[in-house]
Structures are given as C-alpha cells and as structure tokens.
Amino acid sequence: MRAFILALIALVLVVASSLFRAQVDPLKSQLDVIAVPFYWVTDLPGRFDAWFDDSMVSREALQQENRSLKGELLILQRKLQQFATLAADNARLRQLMNSAELVHDRVLIAELIGVSPDPTEQVVVVNKGSEQGVFVGQPLLDAYGLMGQVIEVNPYFSRVLLITDSNHALPVQINRNGVRAVAEGSGDLYELKLRHVSNTVDVKVGDLLVSSGLGQRFPVGYPVADVISILHDPGKSFATVIARPKAQLNRSRHVLLAFSGKQASEAR
Amino acid sequence: MATPGSRIRFLLPISIVLALILMVYPLPLEWRWARPELLALLLIYWVLKYPEQLGVGLAFLAGLAQDLIQGSVLGQHAFALVIAIYICQLSIQRLRSYGMAQQVAWVILLVGLHNLFLYWSAVMIGRQVPILLFWAPVLISAAMWPLLRGAMDFLRRYFRLPAA
Numbered sequence: 001m002r003a004f005i006l007a008l009i010a011l012v013l014v015v016a017s018s019l020f021r022a023q024v025d026p027l028k029s030q031l032d033v034i035a036v037p038f039y040w041v042t043d044l045p046g047r048f049d050a051w052f053d054d055s056m057v058s059r060e061a062l063q064q065e066n067r068s069l070k071g072e073l074l075i076l077q078r079k080l081q082q083f084a085t086l087a088a089d090n091a092r093l094r095q096l097m098n099s100a101e102l103v104h105d106r107v108l109i110a111e112l113i114g115v116s117p118d119p120t121e122q123v124v125v126v127n128k129g130s131e132q133g134v135f136v137g138q139p140l141l142d143a144y145g146l147m148g149q150v151i152e153v154n155p156y157f158s159r160v161l162l163i164t165d166s167n168h169a170l171p172v173q174i175n176r177n178g179v180r181a182v183a184e185g186s187g188d189l190y191e192l193k194l195r196h197v198s199n200t201v202d203v204k205v206g207d208l209l210v211s212s213g214l215g216q217r218f219p220v221g222y223p224v225a226d227v228i229s230i231l232h233d234p235g236k237s238f239a240t241v242i243a244r245p246k247a248q249l250n251r252s253r254h255v256l257l258a259f260s261g262k263q264a265s266e267a268r
Numbered sequence: 269m270a271t272p273g274s275r276i277r278f279l280l281p282i283s284i285v286l287a288l289i290l291m292v293y294p295l296p297l298e299w300r301w302a303r304p305e306l307l308a309l310l311l312i313y314w315v316l317k318y319p320e321q322l323g324v325g326l327a328f329l330a331g332l333a334q335d336l337i338q339g340s341v342l343g344q345h346a347f348a349l350v351i352a353i354y355i356c357q358l359s360i361q362r363l364r365s366y367g368m369a370q371q372v373a374w375v376i377l378l379v380g381l382h383n384l385f386l387y388w389s390a391v392m393i394g395r396q397v398p399i400l401l402f403w404a405p406v407l408i409s410a411a412m413w414p415l416l417r418g419a420m421d422f423l424r425r426y427f428r429l430p431a432a
Contacts, residue, residue, distance in 0.1 A: 003324040003354035010328065010350060011389070013343025018393045028342065035292075035337040042293045117292055117338050119300040119405075120387065120395040125339075152339065159339050166396045187396055189297050250297050 029130075029154035036156050039125060043113040046253070105219055105260040107141070108132060112253050113157065122165040122189070124148070126255060129156045134257055137217055141256045145223040145246030146170070146211055150257070162249050163224065164189050172224050173212040177202055180212055181241075183224060189249055192225050194241035199232050201239070209243055219260040275427050276318065283310055283420070284330055288337055301401045304409040307334055308349060308382045309416050312356050312375065317424070317431075319360050327353035344389045352382035368414055376410040 017024040114125035128134050130153045138150040140160045148162040161168055166187035173180045179201055183192040207227040213220030225243035232239050287306040295303060311330060315322050331346030356378055363374055383406055387397045
C-alpha cells in the first residue's frame with residue numbers, strides 16, 4: 001500500500017514537472033543547489049589533471065609550447081588583418097543593401113564539469129550559472145562550432161542540450177549558397193539530419209552548414225556541421241542528408257557561452 | 269561506543285552519497301550505457317539486509333535525490349526505484365535463500381524492471397530509447413552484484429553492523 005502511494009506520487013511528479021514546467025522549473029533550480037557538491041567532487045579528477053598538466057611540465061616543454069603558440073598567434077593575426085578589411089567591406093555592402101548590421105558577440109568562457117548520466121538525452125553541465133548572467137536558450141560554442149543551448153540554469157551551473165540530442169533542431173543554411181534547412185539531432189553524437197530537403201535542392205557532400213539565425217535563438221554564421229552523405233531515394237519525397245557536427249561534442253572541455261541578439265539584452 | 273543502530277545510520281547515508289557521486293561521474297557520451305545502476309543495487313542490498321527498518325520510503329527519497337542531482341525529470345528515478353524495491357520486498361525470503369548465481373539472475377529481473385519503468389517515463393515525456401542498448405546497464409549491473417555484495421558485506425563486518 002505504501003509502495004503504491006509513493007509510486008503514484010512519483011508518477012504524478014513526473015507528469016506534473018513536464019506539464020507545468022513554468023511553475024516547477026524555478027523550484028527545481030532552487031533545489032539544484034544540492035547537486036553542486038556532487039559536481040564539484042566528480043570534477044576533481046579533471047581539475048587535478050589540469051593542475052598536473054600546468055605545474056608538472058619541464059622547462060623545455062613550456063618553451064616549445066610557447067614557441068608554437070607564438071607561431072600560431074602570428075598566423076591568426078595575419079588572418080585577422082584581412083578580417084578587419086573584410087568586416088569593413090561587409091558593413092559597407094550591408095549598408096548599400098539596407099540590411100541590419102552584424103553585431104559582435106560577447107562571450108563568456110566556461111568549463112564543462114559534467115555529463116548527464118541519462119543515456120537517452122545529450123546534456124552537459126557547464127560551470128557558469130545565472131550569477132554570471134547565463135540564461136535559458138543561450139547558445140554554447142566550442143572552438144570549432146556550435147555545441148548546443150542552455151536549457152536549465154541555476155545560480156551555480158547550467159545544463160546544456162547538445163545539438164545532436166534527438167529533441168533538438170536548429171535552423172541552418174548552406175554556407176556556399178545560402179539554402180536554408182533545419183538540422184535535427186539524431187541521438188547519435190556524430191550525426192545531424194537535415195529535415196525536408198527536397199531532391200532538387202543544391203546540396204553537395206562537404207558543404208558547410210552554418211547557423212542561419214532564424215528562430216532568433218542562435219546567432220548568425222557559426223559553423224554547425226559538414227554534410228557527409230546525401231541519399232536521393234526516388235521513393236521518398238525528400239532527400240536524406242546527413243551532416244557531422246563541427247564542434248567536438250565529446251572532447252571539448254573549454255567552451256564559450258555567447259551573448260547576442262534579443263534574449264541577451266533582455267536577460268542583461 | 270556507538271550503538272549498531274547509529275552505525276547503520278552512519279554507513280547507509282554515506283554509501284548512498286557515494287553511489288550518487290558514482291552515478292553522476294562524467295562518462296564519455298557514448299559510454300553512458302555502460303554505467304551500472306549502482307544506486308538501485310545498493311538499495312536492493314540494504315533492503316535485503318534490513319527489511320524491517322528499510323523499504324520503499326528510503327527508495328523514494330534516494331530516487332528524488334538522484335533526480336535532482338542528475339537533472340532528470342523529477343520523480344523519474346523515484347518511481348522506478350520504488351517499484352524495484354517493492355518487488356524486492358515481495359521476494360525477500362526467496363532472495364535471501366538463493367545462492368549467488370540465482371541472486372544475479374534475480375538482480376537482472378529487478379534492475380531490468382527498474383530500467384523498464386525508468387525508460388517508460390522517459391518515453392512518456394518524449395525521449396527515444398534504443399531498445400538494444402536498454403539491456404546494457406541491466407546486464408552490467410547484474411555483473412556488478414557479486415562485487416557490490418562482497419564490498420558491502422566487508423564494510424558491514426568492518427563496522428560490526430548487526431546481521432539483522
């Protein structure tokens with residue numbers, strides 16, 4: 001009898017927390033505080049590893065790393081010189097076309113401190129929360145591309161849904177020709193599917209997909225994925241287009257939370 | 269000198285907190301199916317040892333804690349754990365008289381049931397559960413049972429807990 005009542009309460013909780021998200025979520029973000037020490041503990045090995053890497057390095061290794069970083073910096077700075085003129089060009093052309101100016105995004109550097117243990121969802125935990133201005137819907141990037149968006153936030157950390165989660169979809173465009181599509185997560189870490197791409201659309205293997213900014217959640221122009229296979233099945237009305245995410249969803253520890261667009265100014 | 273009762277009150281929460289830490293220890297995204305359901309195993313162990321004192325109430329609370337810490341839907345783990353522990357309580361005489369191999373088989377059933385209800389509520393809120401991988405944590409948990417039982421028996425002897 002007691003088991004029955006408790007199971008019923010638990011089931012009601014499950015249904016209630018998915019039906020009345022608006023009421024349950026603030027409460028949940030309060031209760032999330034008890035999870036903080038757990039993530040602190042499970043992150044210890046990672047931090048120890050980072051500390052070990054930082055402090056137990058030989059002088060030669062550091063010097064070598066310094067040299068290679070300087071070289072890299074030089075190359076990137078050269079690219080940036082061109083970028084300045086390109087950006088100015090772009091702004092002029094946009095003025096000519098009377099279109100909105102591109103805004104530069106402010107970013108917040110964060111660290112991945114956890115991975116959701118539930119294998120049916122692809123959610124990671126980052127160590128920045130609402131105290132640092134993180135808000136629900138904020139895009140997460142790594143050095144290579146878009147990773148996902150924040151779905152839960154509390155004062156100390158936030159949970160991020162990856163773009164490959166089977167419940168996630170984001171508007172993209174093909175960088176080569178601007179054709180728009182929706183990239184849907186498949187639950188597989190290395191696969192995104194493009195929805196409703198008709199057989200006549202100009203898409204090639206190797207095309208870069210960038211975020212299109214439609215839907216106003218993700219900023220424009222961040223790389224999302226590379227098209228890796230296209231299947232035209234005459235029996236189906238749409239082509240099956242598979243893309244591989246650019247972001248290193250399984251490896252990146254250092255990530256960026258981007259502030260841009262309408263929601264960022266509302267949240268600030 | 270602490271009484272046996274207070275020593276149970278000491279070892280029980282510590283073991284549960286440890287299991288919760290191991291349950292959220294980050295695994296690579298593809299390897300998460302290989303994580304044994306440690307908390308379910310641990311609760312089965314405790315309920316087997318002290319059926320008079322411990323039961324579904326503990327399972328419910330531990331499940332809620334797990335939901336909060338893992339960030340899953342509130343009540344998901346509580347529901348699965350309450351059901352698994354309830355079945356465990358019904359079959360307690362049988363389980364205690366079993367040898368290790370039979371116990372492992374029974375643990376497959378209990379953890380399987382636990383995961384069935386866990387993923388049933390996951391499907392209910394719109395998640396996709398690959399049916400083949402569903403079995404991975406069940407079998408790995410069952411394989412962990414002798415290890416966990418051995419370790420916990422050792423700890424119980426070490427802290428001189430009564431054999432109920």
